[in-house]
Amino acid sequence: xxxxxxxxxxxxxxxxxxxxxxxxxxxxxxxxxxxxxxxxxxxxxxxxxxxxxxxxxxxxxxxxxxxxxxxxxxxxxxxxxxxxxxxxxxxxxxxxxxxxxxxxxxxxxxxxxxxxxxxxxxxxxxxxxxxxxxxxxxxxxxxxxxxxxxxxxxxxxxxxxxxxxxxxxxxxxxxxxxxxxxxxxxxxxxxxxxxxxxxxxxxxxxxxxxxxxxxxxxxxxxxxxxxxxxxxxxxxxxxxxxxxxxxxxxxxxxxxxxxxxxxxxxxxxxxxxxxxxxxxxxxxxxxxxxxxxxxxxxxxxxxxxxxxxxxxxxxxxxxxxxxxxxxxxxxxxxxxxxxxxxxxxxxxxxxxxxxxxxxxxxxxxxxxxxxxxxxxxxxxxxxxxxx
Amino acid sequence: xxxxxxxxxxxxxxxxxxxxxxxxxxxxxxxxxxxxxxxxxxxxxxxxxxxxxxxxxxxxxxxxxxxxxxxxxxxxxxxxxxxxxxxxxxxxxxxxxxxxxxxxxxxxxxxxxxxxxxxxxxxxxxxxxxxxxxxxxxxxxxxxxxxxxxxxxxxxxxxxxxxxxxxxxxxxxxxxxxxxxxxxxxxxxxxxxxxxxxxxxxxxxxxxxxxxxxxxxxxxxxxxxxxxxxxxxxxxxxxxxxxxxxxxxxxxxxxxxxxxxxxxxx
Amino acid sequence: xxxxxxxxxxxxxxxxxxxxxxxxxxxxxxxxxxxxxxxxxxxxxxxxxxxxxxxxxxxxxxxxxxxxxxxxxxxxxxxxxxxxxxxxxxxxxxxxxxxxxxxxxxxxxxxxxxxxxxxxxxxxxxx
Numbered sequence: 001x002x003x004x005x006x007x008x009x010x011x012x013x014x015x016x017x018x019x020x021x022x023x024x025x026x027x028x029x030x031x032x033x034x035x036x037x038x039x040x041x042x043x044x045x046x047x048x049x050x051x052x053x054x055x056x057x058x059x060x061x062x063x064x065x066x067x068x069x070x071x072x073x074x075x076x077x078x079x080x081x082x083x084x085x086x087x088x089x090x091x092x093x094x095x096x097x098x099x100x101x102x103x104x105x106x107x108x109x110x111x112x113x114x115x116x117x118x119x120x121x122x123x124x125x126x127x128x129x130x131x132x133x134x135x136x137x138x139x140x141x142x143x144x145x146x147x148x149x150x151x152x153x154x155x156x157x158x159x160x161x162x163x164x165x166x167x168x169x170x171x172x173x174x175x176x177x178x179x180x181x182x183x184x185x186x187x188x189x190x191x192x193x194x195x196x197x198x199x200x201x202x203x204x205x206x207x208x209x210x211x212x213x214x215x216x217x218x219x220x221x222x223x224x225x226x227x228x229x230x231x232x233x234x235x236x237x238x239x240x241x242x243x244x245x246x247x248x249x250x251x252x253x254x255x256x257x258x259x260x261x262x263x264x265x266x267x268x269x270x271x272x273x274x275x276x277x278x279x280x281x282x283x284x285x286x287x288x289x290x291x292x293x294x295x296x297x298x299x300x301x302x303x304x305x306x307x308x309x310x311x312x313x314x315x316x317x318x319x320x321x322x323x324x325x326x327x328x329x330x331x332x333x334x335x336x337x338x339x340x341x342x343x344x345x346x347x348x349x350x351x352x353x354x355x356x357x358x359x360x361x362x363x364x365x366x367x368x369x370x371x372x373x374x375x376x377x378x379x380x381x382x383x384x385x386x387x
Numbered sequence: 388x389x390x391x392x393x394x395x396x397x398x399x400x401x402x403x404x405x406x407x408x409x410x411x412x413x414x415x416x417x418x419x420x421x422x423x424x425x426x427x428x429x430x431x432x433x434x435x436x437x438x439x440x441x442x443x444x445x446x447x448x449x450x451x452x453x454x455x456x457x458x459x460x461x462x463x464x465x466x467x468x469x470x471x472x473x474x475x476x477x478x479x480x481x482x483x484x485x486x487x488x489x490x491x492x493x494x495x496x497x498x499x500x501x502x503x504x505x506x507x508x509x510x511x512x513x514x515x516x517x518x519x520x521x522x523x524x525x526x527x528x529x530x531x532x533x534x535x536x537x538x539x540x541x542x543x544x545x546x547x548x549x550x551x552x553x554x555x556x557x558x559x560x561x562x563x564x565x566x567x568x569x570x571x572x573x574x575x576x577x578x579x580x581x582x583x584x585x586x587x588x589x590x591x592x593x594x595x596x597x598x599x600x601x602x603x604x605x606x607x608x609x610x611x612x613x614x615x616x617x618x619x620x621x622x623x624x625x626x627x628x629x630x631x632x633x634x635x636x637x638x639x640x641x642x643x644x645x646x647x648x649x650x651x652x653x
Numbered sequence: 654x655x656x657x658x659x660x661x662x663x664x665x666x667x668x669x670x671x672x673x674x675x676x677x678x679x680x681x682x683x684x685x686x687x688x689x690x691x692x693x694x695x696x697x698x699x700x701x702x703x704x705x706x707x708x709x710x711x712x713x714x715x716x717x718x719x720x721x722x723x724x725x726x727x728x729x730x731x732x733x734x735x736x737x738x739x740x741x742x743x744x745x746x747x748x749x750x751x752x753x754x755x756x757x758x759x760x761x762x763x764x765x766x767x768x769x770x771x772x773x774x775x776x777x778x779x780x
Contacts, residue, residue: 037585038549039566044478048554048564108549108564108586115528115548126527126552187521187643188558265495341560341640342491346477432736433728536725543722544772576774579743584771599727600738 001149004378005371011223015370019363026360029353030105038108041354046346047337051329051354052106055361056099058208058329060179061201063095063136065209067172068239074165080232086151087220088213089144090372092172096137098365103130105357125181132175139168152379176201183336191269191336194257200250201328207243208324210236211317216373218314224377225384230310237313241301244320248294251327272345273335280345283334286326293323435599438619440538441516442648443593443607444627444636446614447489451508453612461511462486464609465591470582472572481563483591484513484606492639493651505653511615513606514561514591515639515647516540522553522562531588537619538648539593549586558640559647562590593617620648688762691754700731700744711767714741742773750776 033040043050069088072078104110121127143165150157180198187193214236221228258266271277276284300306300316307313339345350358454460465471465484474480486509490497497506516533520540523533530546531553533539554562568585576582580596583589594604602608607617618627627650630636636650669676678684699706701713717739720726728736738744749755752775760767 037565037567039479039585041566042478043564043566045480045482045554045563046560048551103550106550108551108588109547109584110549112528112546112548115530115546119528119546121527121529124525124527124552126525126550130527182552186525186556186558187645188556188640337555341558342487343494344491435727532723534725541722545718545722578774578776581742581772581774584768599725 001152001375001379002371004375007378008374012370012374016367019367019370022356022363023360023367026357026363029356029360033105033353033357034110038106040351042349042351044346044348046340046344047334047348049106049333049337050348051350051358052102054329054333055358056102056106057179057201057333058325059095059099059102059365060133060176061205061328062209062212063092063099064172064176064202065205065213066092066140067169068206068210068243069213069236070165070172071169072235074162075169078235080229080235083226083228084213084217084232084236086144086148086376087217087373089140090369090376091209091213091216092140093137093144093372094365094369096133096140097368098361099133100137101361101364102358105361125178125185129175129178129182132171132178136168136171136175139164139171143168148376148379152383154383173202176205183333188341189336190263190265191258194254196250196253200247200254203243203247203250204324204328205243207240207247207320208328210239210243211320211324214240214317215314215321216369218310220373220377225381226377227384233310233313234308237301237307237316240317240320241298241307244294244298244301247324248298268339268343269335272338273331277339278345280338280347282347282349283331287331290323290326290331293319293326297323433600436601436603437598438537438625439621440518440619440648441593441598442538442618442620442627442650443513443516443604444616444618444630444650444652445511446616446652447505447508447510448652449612450511450610450614451504454610454614456509458612459486460609460611461606461615464605467575468577468580468594468597468605469592470569470573470577470580472569472582473574474567474572479566481565481569481589483563483589484511486510487512493637495640495642496637502653510651512559512561512639513649514540514593515559515645515649516591516593518646518648519644521556521558521645525552525556527552534595539595540590541592541595542589544581544583544587544589547587549588551588553588558643558645562588564588686762688758690758691751693748693750696733696748698733699748700729700733700737714745714769717741741769742775746776751778752776753778 029040041050041052066088069081069085073081073085104113107113116127116130143161146161147157147165177198180201183189183192184194184197214233217228217233217236220226255270258270268277272280272283274284274287275281297316297319300312300319307316334348338347450458462484466473469483471481471483489501489506489508489510492510492512516539518533518538520531520533522531523540526532527550528546528548530543530548532541532543534541549564551564554564565583565585565587570576570582573582594602594606597604604615604617607615616627616630618625620628620631622628630652631650634652636652638647638650641647678686701709706713717729720729721739727738727740729739731737746752752770756775
């Protein structure tokens with residue numbers, strides 16, 4: 001099956017080459033980080049987690065969001081999602097691989113990472129996160145391989161795969177819940193110490209993930225001869241609309257509780273995030289871009305006339321994705337550390353090596369996704385008799 | 388490779404205290420005698436100082452009135468014996484015990500009319516060796532753990548994977564991460580104590596290695612003004628226990644329930 | 654099967670290349686080389702028998718490490734002393750104060766790079 005990814009047009013190979021350039025640049029920067037230490041990043045004893053862990057958090061959400069196509073298709077037999085379900089599962093696979101790579105590059109001693117399994121520690125959520133993420137990867141590889149093989153042969157998937165598919169649904173919820181628990185179970189970090197963090201994570205994930213999937217499906221429609229109807233895309237648009245609305249609602253709940261209660265420890269974080277604190281405001285402009293994009297996307301998504309036009313829908317999806325990336329991939333993690341336990345503001349900003357390593361992991365994810373999508377496109381075109 | 392660990396434990400169980408007659412001068416000869424407390428017995432064996440629940444008292448008044456602004460004795464002693472590096476860039480900083488303002492250490496417990504001698508002075512901060520340590524709860528490899536025998540929160544640098552979850556979980560900012568190789572930044576290396584490698588987390592260990600060889604913590608020994616006291620809270624006769632029972636003391640962020648074992652006399 | 658000669662020539666070249674370290678040492682009459690480690694002359698007995706140490710010292714160090722760091726046992730009774738500190742820097746290197754001619758010689762020969770020295774300090778050697 002994978003051999004289909006080894007033949008392709010010049011445009012395909014050009015894209016692969018383009019991604020490889022970024023992967024190689026990032027790999028070179030990683031070699032430097034490995035030799036020097038995490039000192040090449042902008043991290044410090046005050047902000048010990050930054051860009052890498054934030055990307056990890058964001059991408060766990062994207063991975064989990066595959067459930068938004070899997071659940072309607074398999075549980076409610078919503079046939080319109082038939083052609084895009086495997087595309088959603090492949091987004092999950094490449095996202096989980098990116099997540100794992102982000103964790104790897106964030107480790108101080110990456111080659112000791114298997115200590116997590118050598119000394120399993122049930123009270124550590126980090127342990128559970130590795131367990132659920134690995135499990136989710138295995139589940140998605142298994143399910144997408146088995147169901148797509150059947151599709152290729154034109155037969156129904158074997159019955160034994162059904163329990164795995166059912167299992168993958170709560171499992172998807174679990175990966176993002178456990179990721180939220182990494183943060184929300186810490187007594188010393190008021191910004192994350194909120195029961196709504198996991199639900200909020202899931203809401204933003206179910207907006208950002210399907211938004212990305214809409215963009216990807218439209219690209220697939222453009223570059224291939226596959227016929228994908230508008231209906232599943234529009235339905236995904238409705239999912240994005242609901243999830244984004246719920247997400248914005250949750251964020252407002254957080255801001256209300258934090259600010260109205262007026263407990264300094266809570267207020268300071270929000271102040272830093274949206275206004276700046278003690279003259280430090282690196283994140284604030286980004287957060288306002290995020291807020292504006294969120295409102296803008298909500299208007300486009302909620303008004304049916306806008307949402308039903310695919311051109312406007314795609315604009316809304318780009319806005320959702322960027323807005324949530326800033327919120328989760330930039331603001332959410334760092335703000336938990338500012339101010340620090342001493343009430344002091346020590347700011348963080350990713351360095352050049354950190355930026356390029358991050359970019360290369362995204363390029364790696366895009367490469368994996370490209371290869372997987374190429375296989376699907378080639379086989380479906382073959383089955384439909386285009387070749 | 389059948390090296391039997393059980394056998395080892397048994398062997399070790401037979402060790403020290405009573406069996407000391409032939410102990411070679413070699414081991415004892417290495418002791419830094421100026422720092423040895425009165426626990427070494429006459430026959431040359433090393434007797435560890437043991438307790439059931441170690442705690443430290445920081446007398447802020449003594450520290451600020453007698454020591455004052457420029458006194459760094461405890462920090463210097465600690466950082467020298469433990470090979471704590473000195474970095475120019477604060478991003479790479481490693482600290483075991485350091486000075487901060489009263490405001491920074493106790494921002495939820497102060498008010499503007501407190502004695503200025505205290506609020507304007509320094510507050511020594513270090514790992515609190517919590518009774519319920521969040522860092523231990525989150526560590527995915529048990530590279531940090533609370534010692535059941537005496538409550539010291541230990542670090543195993545050999546096992547740490549450098550995920551920094553403990554740094555994130557610590558409500559006191561007590562933990563540091565080796566962002567770079569520390570060795571070039573250690574002015575004078577103490578050969579009796581290891582340095583660290585890049586990529587692992589470290590913090591104050593209440594001088595576990597010194598207690599084991601009969602010495603009091605380096606910072607406590609170094610303080611000329613008696614502002615730092617160290618002792619066993621389970622022992623009703625201990626000095627620390629008596630002082631705590633005699634007056635009022637505070638701890639950092641007590642509302643979190645971590646039960647810090649560093650107490651401040653104000 | 655007319656590619657057979659090519660395959661065989663390729664295989665021979667391959668074997669010669671991967672066997673290079675072997676051929677090279679045989680050619681230089683170093684086939685029977687054993688590293689010559691300098692033993693301390695200040696002590697005549699190690700914490701375990703020499704034969705045993707040769708194969709198991711790494712396990713001993715691992716066990717010492719866990720006993721000292723994790724199990725709160727800093728001393729052991731052994732054939733040298735009733736109370737010996739289980740310490741690489743403070744006990745082993747006390748006698749073997751020549752890392753370069755003791756540890757390194759054999760480790761280099763075996764091609765192993767233990768990371769002990771990233772943290773633990775070796776005694777300064779007179780050069």
